[in-house]
Amino acid sequence: MNREKITARLLEAGIENAAGEAALLTEAFDNEALTRAVERRCAHYPLQYILGTWDFYRERYKVNEHCLIPRSDTEILVDTAIKMLPNGAHFLDLCTGSGCVAISTLANRPDTVATAIDLFPQTLALATENAQSNNVSARFTPLLANVLEAPxxxxxxDTFAAILSNPPYIRDEVVPTLQQEVAHEPRAALCGGPDGLDFYRAILEKWTALLSRDGAVLFEIGYDQKQDITALAAKYGYTCDVKKDFGGNDRVAILRRR
Ligand SMILES: C[S@@+](CC[C@H](N)C(=O)[O-])C[C@H]1O[C@@H](n2cnc3c(N)ncnc32)[C@H](O)[C@@H]1O
Incomplete structure (x- = not known):
């Protein structure tokens, strides 16, 4: 199958960026493997899982069904961390998934060290592999733990200069209404509880004792969660500044102790 034919097949299946995806698929596969890849994509299986790797920030990540696909919006969180972390900082990345938040921060701030936490062994194994392939494994400690419980x-x-987290934050009832592709991503990476705030609440209640005195909390938030996160921050004694993403939506909340 040539690129034009693939583009036509993808368009017919309702894939938006058909030409761009056809280019990526023909670069990655040929012969029967290419035919199979196109069929899977036409059935709305995520392009990133088919390719097996995805670029995020300045790094490349192995991705599979055990992790959320790194989103470009999350680069705002990484960019903020890279600029804000004090010299030699040890930071926590809660709900690390592919490891993209911790690893891209470490890769671009060689003076820092991270502990990265996820609930699932296979997810954490993937993050560990990504830390190795991006040459930061000496400064990356993976740890299996439940963020909804005490650390x-x-x-x-009093040991960490910052907590970074892009936790599951979608309201449970909204998850089934998302794009077809998202159904292939881990449900546990998406569901933030009935009001989408379960993880923010747990982190502020149980994990902030680990922060040093001037420590900050950097959350990725949903486009409609600025008010909720500002109220939650105030309840736990934090100020809250919110930064927008490339699309102009509220995306990163920076919390500091009052
Ligand atoms: C929204 S994804 C974010 C992944 C990655 N940080 C990113 O930005 O692409 C949330 C992650 O939280 C993990 N997770 C879900 N429930 C958890 C829990 N109770 N404790 C720790 N991690 C959890 C999921 O496995 C998933 O990897």
């Missing part, structure tokens, strides 16, 4: 005892109070 494990091996993490000490």
């Amino acid at each position: 494990p005892n091996l993490l000490f109070r």
Whole structure:
């Protein structure tokens, strides 16, 4: 199948960026593998999982069904962290998934060190592999833990300069209405509870004791969560500044102790 034919097939299947995707697929596959890849894409299986790797910030990540596909909007969180972290900072990345937030921050701030947490062993294994392929594994500690519960005892109070987190934040009832492709991503990476705020609440209540005195919390938030996160921050004694993403939507909340 040539590129024009593939573009036509993808368009017919309702894929928006058909020409761009056809180019990526023909670069990555040929012969039967290409035919199979096009069929899967026409069935709305995510392009990123078919390719097996995806670029985020300045790094390349292995991706599969155990992780959320890194989104360009999340680069705002990374960019903010890279600019804000103090010299030699040790930071936490809660709900690390592919590891993209911690790893791109480490790769672009060689003076920093990270502990990255996820609930699922296979997800954490993928993050560990990504830390290796991006040459930051000496500064990346993966840790299996439940962010909705209190931190494990091996993490000490007053030690981290920042908590970074892009947690699941979609309201449970909204998840089934999302794009077809999203259905192939882990549900646990999306569902933030009935009001979408379960993880923000748990982090502010249980994890901020690990922060040093001037420590900051950097959250990615949903486009409609500025008010909720500002109110939640105030309740726990934090100020809250919100930054917008490339599309002009509210996206990153920066919380500091009052
Ligand atoms: C929205 S994804 C974000 C992944 C990555 N940080 C990113 O920005 O692409 C949320 C991640 O939280 C993890 N997760 C879900 N529930 C969790 C829990 N209770 N404790 C720790 N991690 C959890 C999921 O496995 C998923 O990797």
